[in-house]
Amino acid sequence: MGDQSSIAVTGDNTSIWDSLIFAHPICLNWKSETEGSIYHLASIMFVIGYMGGSGFFGLLYVYFLLGLGFLCSSVWSWLDVCAADIFFWNFILFVICFIQFIYVTYQVRSVAFDKEFQELYSSLFQPLGISLTVFREIVVCCDEEVITLEKEHCYAMQGKTPVDKLSLLLSGRIRVTVDGEFLHYIFPLQFLDSPEWDSLRPTEEGIFQVTLTAETDCRYVAWRRKKLYLLFAKHRFISRLFSILIGNDIAEKLYALNDKVILGKGFRYDIRLPNFYHVSVLDTPKRQPEAQFQNNSRQH
DSSP states (O other): OHHHHHHHHHHHHHHHHHHHHHSSOOOOSOOSSOOOHHHHHHHHHHHHHTTOOSHHHHHHHHHHHHHHHHHHHHHHIIIIIOOHHHHHHHHHHHHHHHHHHHHHHHHHHHTOOOHHHHHHIIIIIGGGTOOHHHHHHHHHHTTTOOEEEOTTOEEEOTTTSBOOEEEEEEESOEEEEETTEEEEEEOTTSBSSHHHHHHSOTTOOOBOSSEEEESSOEEEEEEEHHHHHHHHHHOHHHHHHHHHHHHHHHHHHHHHOOOOEEOSTTEEEOTTOTTOEEEOOOOOOOOOHHHHHHHHHHHO
């Protein structure tokens, strides 16, 4: 009985397989005429549409061309094929692509920025692969405000200005001095107070140990300290991003430093980074070779 049942099941499977493969007639006579220009236009739209990239503009590209392709297929099925099912499926896909295109367009419009923020994104954040939605969070955190600092006005004064924000220079040039002596310049796309920010913990408070003065009319964006830390707690990716940017900025400032305040006992103190000390070699008085030779001869 078991063998007969297995043979019956095998026979049923074979019949199903045969019906799937051989039930339909083989195309012996192919149509000599083409399907028309609308069909080929739809196929071209599909080929080009699937070449789209990623991101908002890549999605706009894909949905726009695929939508045109499905629309052409709908027109072709309505006029040439006269098949209602083909028409409805292509038309439904066209509507879906159209809705997606409108939705992505709305998203792109919602993350549109002013010219200065757009230039900041193109110069600093886009090369790092930061999306517009993440950059939007960063811009909202600074209240979408660009601050102007006029020439010879101070951004911070030594020993007086508290460290309560993090600022990024967009245009102009800032001169950094300590006790009236020049340290280095700050140029566009550099942070104004990255060493002060990095030297303090989130719960600590501090004041500037240098004076920052605008040599030209400057424009910068500023993130308030508490508000930025709340953003870091909410988005760990943004926290790591700023950590990398600030670390790179501090490294550039270290290379730019051309003057340091020398303290006693052979220590050289970096005024912008209180946590770092550089030990210099103590200068020892050198005796003349002749005097050293005379001393050696006297000993012998």
